[in-house]
Amino acid sequence: MGIQIDSEICTGCGNCMASCPFGLIDIIDDKAHIDEGCTLCGACQEACEYDAITIEAAVETVAVDDSHRGIWVFAETKGDRIKPVSTELLSKGRELADTLGTELCAVCFGHSVRETEQLISHGADRVYLIDDAVLANHQEDVYTEQLARLIEQHRPEIVLAGATALGRSFIPRVAAILKTGLTADCTELEIDTGRRLLLQTRPAFGGNVMATIICQARRPQMATVRPRVFKKNTPDQNRKGEIINVDFNKESITSKTKILGFVEDLTEKINIEDADIIVSGGRGLDKPENFQLIEELAAVLGAAVGSSRPPVDDGWIPYSHQVGQTGKTVCPRLYIACGISGSVQHLAGMQTSDTIVAINNDPNAPIFEVATYGIVGDLFQVVPLMIKKLKS
């Protein structure tokens, strides 16, 4: 294994044991021991006050490729519309491009796409557009091929895309073709200007810790970001940019998959991603039928119903309601968390909400650390009282 603990130096203080996100370190006879399964993440090395832990430096097997320039945002469409996540990413992309002193480009695939100029007003210096009936649906084979081709041709240093069903499916394929790194679901992106590196921060290891990830040598550096993680900038209608219609050779398509049809899911009354107010329930509800209480409060407020992961895992409520790292990222004006302890994963999906209310009987629940207003108490008392008072 590429990690060693110098037992001469180790005092058995236990700092490393507490720091290991996997719980793989034990103190045996006053010395730290690492179990199998270490991912060489380095958390223990940082925690060790005695420099007793050494991690074999990774050997960079490819030379640093510093010839790429520019930041690209894949601008996803839905029908003939540009999705909000695209302009959110352009807003962030603009900041990053200014820091690097480079240009920002959007790449947009679709058919009869409307309002492409908003890509420019939100920050793009150039838009590469392929507008063709073949791209009306999310034909992922074609998207993969075309995006990889354009990246190889224009050599951007950074490529950002939304962590949507589409982005999560085809962006990894593009990364695999380009043999470069891809970081999923970033919650913060920054630039190390000296090394022109994208510092990609995301919840990691089951969401218990945050990790900052770099793609040291290969280019482009690629990252996906969930919808609503970054705020949209104010569009500048006077911004100048160029829209380039990219040639698209339809005959070259070799798609092995075909979309036969689409059925819309109508069970969800209000899409939680678009909701102004969300009332969410968690494990603290104890029983599936208690979700009725959440639904009732949501109905009074005209809110959407959300959930943390455990109720979804236990089948109390469909997955489409799940808020968090593996569910949806939301940013409503008001988020009311009832009986939700607030795992890092859940927080990653809602902590940018404007106002957060937490109702939980455990005063130490992490949800209170992000709450604007906290009520330490029994949700089975507080929620019915809220419903009563709001109704009157």
Added chain:
Amino acid sequence: MNILVCLKQVPGTTQVQIDSETNTLIREGIKNIVNPFDTYALEEGVRLKEQYGGKVTAISMGPPQAEEVLREAISTGADEAVLLSDSAYAGADTLATAYTLAKAINKIGEYDLVICGRQTIDGDTAQVGPELAETLDIPVVTYVSRVEEIDSGQMRVQRMVEDGYEAIETTLPALITVVKEINTPRLPSLRGLARAKSAVIPVWNAAEIGADQNMVGRNGSATWVTRIFFPQTGRQGEILEGSPEDQTEALITRLRDGKLI
């Protein structure tokens, strides 16, 4: 049908709490489990084998103890299993993992379908499936919630996207990643448990799968972790005191004052 199912052993850490005083993990009760999404992948493989005939081979990359998840897979219907274990594999990102799995799958040879879970609960990236498909140069359909039909080298599936379901047709061989709506995994059978106990599970190192040492593990990874930290949220919130009536009243007043409701 030769079906390959990829499984990962993950720490069952999603319920782990952080001690807010010391800012460290409360580690009691962490044990390793099969990535829950992979159990649906395995179940689907076994069901398809039962319907169309063939064989299910479970593959896992991990430390030696990851053999446990493969024995579990055999107890619930896998015919064979292969463990990819080598200290050279440690610290792999999704690119290096996809490469390693692809090398092993090419060594296995003939296959019609590769099934993965939609994502792991530790990494949560959902990248290895699509990256593996691309490395194998086969088509991929993600978030599959139903396999409708397999017929003469074609497969029709239903996949879940944000706002509904897509019907997709793909040629075989192909890779699918599955969501938990696809099935309910079975419990191990007595016969399965007996088979799992006696099964011989080969362990393949980097040399045995013909992998380039520079493309596996940390050295083969494009991305590295540079910093690990516990998130600091630090929103200065207000805890509303008093009886439940007082608390509720105070809350509603604040929300109304803020024109939030």
